[in-house]
Structure formats: C-alpha cells, structure tokens
Amino acid sequence: DTGVSQDPRHKITKRGQNVTFRCDPISEHNRLYWYRQTLGQGPEFLTYFQNEAQLEKSRLLSDRFSAERPKGSFSTLEIQRTEQGDSAMYLCASSPFLTFFKSSGNTIYFGEGSWLTVV
Amino acid sequence: SQQGEEDPQALSIQEGENATMNCSYKTSINNLQWYRQNSGRGLVHLILIRSNEREKHSGRLRVTLDTSKKSSSLLITASRAADTASYFCAIRAEFNDMRFGAGTRLTVKP
Numbered sequence: 001d002t003g004v005s006q007d008p009r010h011k012i013t014k015r016g017q018n019v020t021f022r023c024d025p026i027s028e029h030n031r032l033y034w035y036r037q038t039l040g041q042g043p044e045f046l047t048y049f050q051n052e053a054q055l056e057k058s059r060l061l062s063d064r065f066s067a068e069r070p071k072g073s074f075s076t077l078e079i080q081r082t083e084q085g086d087s088a089m090y091l092c093a094s095s096p097f098l099t100f101f102k103s104s105g106n107t108i109y110f111g112e113g114s115w116l117t118v119v
Numbered sequence: 120s121q122q123g124e125e126d127p128q129a130l131s132i133q134e135g136e137n138a139t140m141n142c143s144y145k146t147s148i149n150n151l152q153w154y155r156q157n158s159g160r161g162l163v164h165l166i167l168i169r170s171n172e173r174e175k176h177s178g179r180l181r182v183t184l185d186t187s188k189k190s191s192s193l194l195i196t197a198s199r200a201a202d203t204a205s206y207f208c209a210i211r212a213e214f215n216d217m218r219f220g221a222g223t224r225l226t227v228k229p
Contacts (some may be wrong), residue, residue, distance in 0.1 A: 004161075023185050031218070033216065035219075040221070040223050041221050041222075042122075042134070042207050042219035042220050042221045043162065043207070043219045044219075045216065045217070045218060045219075048216055052213075056216065089159075091161060091162070107152065107167055108217055109164065110154075110161035110162040110163070111161050112160055112161040113159075113160070113161050115159075
C-alpha cells in the first residue's frame with residue numbers, strides 16, 4: 001500500500017499524559033499536513049510542512065502541540081499534558097508540491113486518521 | 120473566513136434520486152475541491168475544479184463553480200446506498216493551503 005499511513009489508529013490516554021502520532025506520507029510527496037477533526041465537523045487545519053520546514057501553524061496549535069518532520073519524510077505530532085478537549089481524530093495528508101503556477105492543481109491525500117480519546 | 124461552507128448540513132434521499140450539495144466561500148480561490156468521508160475514515164478526493172472552469176464531470180458526479188457568486192455545487196446522480204457519507208468542499212486560496220467546511224451528511228436510503 002503506497003497511501004498515507006498513520007499510527008496508531010486509536011489511542012486512549014489519561015488526562016495529563018503525553019501522546020505522539022506518526023504519519024508516513026506518500027513517498028516523494030514533499031508537503032505534509034496535519035488536521036484535527038471532531039465529530040460532526042470538518043477537518044481543521046493545524047500545520048503543514050514542505051520537506052522538513054514547518055511553513056504554517058494554525059492558532060489552534062497551542063504550545064502543548066508540537067509537530068516535526070526531521071528528515072522531510074515521516075512526521076510526528078506530539079500533544080503534551082493532554083486535556084479532554086483534545087479528543088478528536090488527527091488526520092495527516094500529503095501532496096506533491098508543484099511550481100507556483102501549477103500549484104492550483106494540487107490534490108492532498110489523506111490517511112485514515114488517528115483517533116484520540118482523553119479520559 | 121477562508122473556508123467553504125456547505126449547505127445543507129444534512130440530506131436524506133431515496134436510492135436512485137439525485138443529491139445536490141452546495142458550497143459557499145468568501146475569498147478568492149485558486150481551486151475548489153470536493154472530498155468524501157465515510158464514517159470514521161479518512162477523506163477521499165472526488166473532484167477538483169479550477170477557478171477558470173465552470174463545470175466538471177466525473178462519472179456520476181457533476182461539479183459547477185460560479186466565482187462571481189463564490190459558490191459551487193456537487194451533484195450526485197442516480198444515488199446509491201454506498202454514496203452515504205459526509206461530503207466536504209475545500210478551498211485553496213492564494214498563498215494558503217486547503218481549508219474545509221463542516222460538510223454535508225448525505226444519507227441514501229435503499
């Protein structure tokens with residue numbers, strides 16, 4: 001399977017614990033995105049990387065959240081001191097980055113998501 | 120707002136009927152895309168329409184875009200029970216990346 005892979009698919013944690021999610025994008029996709037989705041809502045943008053550089057961060061990404069993509073391949077999203085409000089599905093997506101003039105054609109490809117339940 | 124907003128929030132139809140969902144937005148866009156999400160799963164790309172296009176077809180899907188009204192519609196013809204899912208529009212504004220609305224939850228009854 002050459003799609004976007006996320007691990008773990010499900011995580012239950014106690015409030016105050018740290019959790020880390022991993023995302024392996026489609027190979028040769030140099031853009032990688034993290035979104036958060038709660039029940040009945042659409043995906044909310046959190047952050048994205050172009051290669052190893054984190055180019056944009058949403059204000060939703062509080063200082064308890066940190067994302068890395070150290071070698072420009074896989075990425076991790078860590079949530080420190082989890083709160084019940086962090087319960088959501090965390091979606092990773094990737095896309096190729098075309099030139100500016102061709103970027104209008106970019107499609108992003110999603111993984112199956114990582115469900116987080118904070119109890 | 121830099122995201123699209125879908126309408127209606129929920130739609131229930133009988134198998135064989137057509138389903139129409141709308142998306143409105145407020146910014147200038149490079150393109151608009153529609154995605155589908157089955158319950159508890161990731162999103163799957165359906166179709167992309169560029170800002171200089173007015174209509175696109177893909178199988179039973181037809182998407183229109185009216186940039187003067189800042190709106191798009193997704194039509195699913197001859198719906199099937201397997202089309203039951205949430206449908207999201209996503210906009211890509213200049214210098215920004217994809218932003219999604221809250222979606223339309225479509226239920227197709229057999």
